Amino acid sequence: MAEAKKNTKEHLIDSAGELFAQDGFEGVSTRMIAEKAGVKVSAIHYHFGSKEKLYTESLTRAVEYDSCADFAMVIAENPALLETPVGRAEIIRTTVFRTFYDNFREDTPDWMRQIIVQGIMKPSSVFSDFLETVLKPDVDAARRLYLAARPGADEVQIAAWLDILHSQILLYSVAKEALEVLRGEGSMDTEFYRGVARVVARAMILELELPLPVDLEQ
Amino acid sequence: MAEAKKNTKEHLIDSAGELFAQDGFEGVSTRMIAEKAGVKVSAIHYHFGSKEKLYTESLTRAVEYDSCADFAMVIAENPALLETPVGRAEIIRTTVFRTFYDNFREDTPDWMRQIIVQGIMKPSSVFSDFLETVLKPDVDAARRLYLAARPGADEVQIAAWLDILHSQILLYSVAKEALEVLRGEGSMDTEFYRGVARVVARAMILELELPLPVDLEQ
DNA sequence: GTCTATAGCATGATAGAC
DNA sequence: GTCTATCATGCTATAGAC
Known part of the structure; x- marks a missing residue:
């Protein structure tokens, strides 16, 4: 919220990562992610294709950082x-x-x-x-x-x-x-x-x- | 499966505990639990009232054991x-x-x-x-x-x-x-x-x- | 106490306008 | 690239026969 608006894709990875980390893959819905990122659900499917690919993207990001x-x-x-x-x-x-x-x-x-x-x-x-x-x-x-x-x-x-x-x-x-x-x-x-x-x-x-x-x- | 048939309630706690431990609360459906325990979904609601109460029951069992x-x-x-x-x-x-x-x-x-x-x-x-x-x-x-x-x-x-x-x-x-x-x-x-x-x-x-x-x- | 049937809802995903 | 609208599916939970 407080952070400057990066592009939607990056923003989705951040929001999703935070939610997935807290509640696990099944514990989070695409609607929750979209709301947190301030976009509509369809944006997730446009950028990543599926909920699972977005999860993988977040995990990969974390692994690369570590x-x-x-x-x-x-x-x-x-x-x-x-x-x-x-x-x-x-x-x-x-x-x-x-x-x-x-x-x-x-x-x-x-x-x-x-x-x-x-x-x-x-x-x-x-x-x-x-x-x-x-x-x-x-x-x-x-x-x-x-x-x-x-x-x-x-x-x-x-x-x-x-x-x-x-x-x-x-x-x-x-x-x-x-x-x-x-x-x-x-x-x-x-x-x-x-x-x-x-x-x-x-x-x-x-x-x-x-x-x-x-x-x-x- | 291999174990002798205890009463349904105990069997459900075991099956549910195993699944919840592996996949988390949201990662498991009542259908999966019922199938693993070899009973119908409605048996869960008869014995525990809800999925959440069954989860609590499993967790409590584990905590008491430890x-x-x-x-x-x-x-x-x-x-x-x-x-x-x-x-x-x-x-x-x-x-x-x-x-x-x-x-x-x-x-x-x-x-x-x-x-x-x-x-x-x-x-x-x-x-x-x-x-x-x-x-x-x-x-x-x-x-x-x-x-x-x-x-x-x-x-x-x-x-x-x-x-x-x-x-x-x-x-x-x-x-x-x-x-x-x-x-x-x-x-x-x-x-x-x-x-x-x-x-x-x-x-x-x-x-x-x-x-x-x-x-x-x- | 266990079953079948189904209500009522949230989900992931897609189609198509703009 | 982002939206609205909608579909098909799977979910928890309940009602009622046996």
Whole structure:
């Protein structure tokens, strides 16, 4: 509403994304989307052909926006860090903070996080691509790091360790509303996420028995 | 189908729960539920009055089944453990293993986990009760433990630490299908969850800088 | 307590004027 | 490219026979 009138197509993707993220594909009608976007229902079919194609378009937009492969990136930027315990701890610290920052900085629309989570819960064809091209390289990078620090670790251990980070991102993407009921309105701000990143980084570094960077001590 | 014919009402709750958990409230029609349960649509209205009341009934069933308040219980069973570092580590170890066991033992239907998660994502009145009566006491118990080990810790730190456990439970409840695509069919069995519980317990104990129980070393 | 039949409505999609 | 008007379908829910 308050935003300047972009072209109808973009506006429809935004409006639809917001609604789909909140109520799921079947929970939203084309009429609701059209009303929110301030256009008529037929505009949806003119621009996208069907409700389903509009959904796919919104999901694709969100997936493209989400980089997410942070371990791989941090290691690529400075591979030498893999060689020493201090370097490995540094990789973890940087990755965790960057992941929380990327996911929860305030200019990322909430719906992009939520619609991705819905895709995870009910995988579709769009999503297999996401898993293969975005997530898998990151898992591989994390595996290399873990094995460098702890040779002979098994796959379950590595997966569980990496999931400490990913599951926390998932939780705050999905359960924000419920957690604010529990912990107070507005309690989940930038400050909160920075505090959480600290704890998660500490836990992951210490689980691997690496030396704690000074700024993460107690 | 394969199960012995219980009474129609129970059968409807099971069938509906399974479908609602997978596709959400709006994603499921009364026709689908009736067909799955092998009865006619009107039976739903006879027994429950409406689709919504059937949904509430399924959700309530799942919430009642889910104990979840494990920290509170473990501490109540042996409050003396709170007094020493070794005891505190023991509380964490026991709670984490018990939580994973309770949530993922094989006689718990998948749909009960999933429908609760959907309740978290889109909180309703049924769910406020769940948060207040089930989750809150557990959070309080965890806070007492954390402060005993690290006096002066702030609320964010405590929340983030407790969420290491809760978020991992959420992840495996929600993303099982997607993760099996990534890690291989059937990879998420009892063995897997035990391995994960080990890593999570290690991470939570070490983040609090408590001594590691011998069976959790390396 | 379970069935058939159907009312009453909202949905996704299309046709055609402008 | 956007509108109005309309279609066919599928939905929840109810009425009434058995």
